[in-house]
Amino acid sequence: MCHVLIIEDETLIALDLEDLLQSNGATSFSFAENQEDAVAAARANRPDLILSDVMLTEGTGTLAVRAIRDAYGPIPVLFITATPEACSPYALPGEIFRKPLDRPAIGAAFCRLAFAA
Template sequence: MHALIIEDEFLTAQLIEDRLRDLGFTSFSFAEDEDGAVAAARARYPDLITSDVQLASGCGIDAVQRICDENPTPFLYITGTAVMVQERCPRAVIVQKPFGMADLRAAVREVSKTAE
């Protein structure tokens, strides 16, 4: 399975990759900004998107919406700004930073059920 990780902090992106690898994901694309995320999703369609909200350039919420407008994809937000996500996307699955493996596992399970 392939995951797109939208995160502008390198160490956080690596942590997410490690945790998703433990959950069975085998390949990854990375993006640090909104336009890069859209380009990465077009280059290789992901099975899952994880996204921060505040990026180096642009917004993770907008990136996910642009990607899903083209190809609906399971997604979740991994962010320190959960309130911002809840205001714009009340039904979104959110993992609050800092997060643990159990938090990520539960969120991936939840978005996977929704996609079925």
């Protein structure tokens, strides 16, 4: 069982990522469009993996991920963003992918992180 929190403010991208991760073994999802909702979603259902955009309409994915990891410990993270340079000041562990989506690479990274034991 693998629960994924998708933090993405573009609905079509979030749904595309859900489809991709579901085809790679994810079993359940929570969605958030902004920083505050992401932290609340993690509080409601702790994710096994977080997939996050960086720049959101309200807040940032990196700050949401930091807050979630501070509360729940190390959770694997995949950042998917048009602004990968915005990840560096936060020094969060995780893999970074540039938009547009590279579906095979994201799927492989998801499998590597979600099912590593």
